[in-house]
Amino acid sequence: MASNNYNIYKTDNGWAIKGQNNSRVSQYADTQQQAYGRTREIVGNLGGGEISIHGRNGQIRAKNTIPNGNDPRSIKG
Template sequence: MGNDNRRHVVPNEDGGWDVKAPGASRASAHTGTQAEAEARAKEIVRNAGGGEVVIHGRDGLIRDSDTVAPGNDPNPPRDKKH
């Protein structure tokens, strides 16, 4: 099914935020803030050829996701034609 390069930004139970691949037991990266973790996740995905970054809130629930080029955005923005 092509490139399934994903990283999740999740809260770390000891504080800070982790960047994890799906099913991984260890984090790819650990940062102090969610914004830093999101930036690092996007860098990792971009360097691997693009894919999805999924951002979780402090409650662990998904709150956002972002496609990193040249990934395949499942919900691309619509062209605004007037």
């Protein structure tokens, strides 16, 4: 089964949207907010999954589960 997990990170071309197991970037956005919004659409259309948002330093600063994804927490929030 294909992974619906995506990463958002800063590159010289803007904020990259890349599937976890993909070899190439899916799209670029001018801002991190635009990239996150587009990634939510992509992952939602795929049936849910995880989004990892990386800061400018490359470290993961936030993770979000889109509905029907694999949320490790059993409570909402």
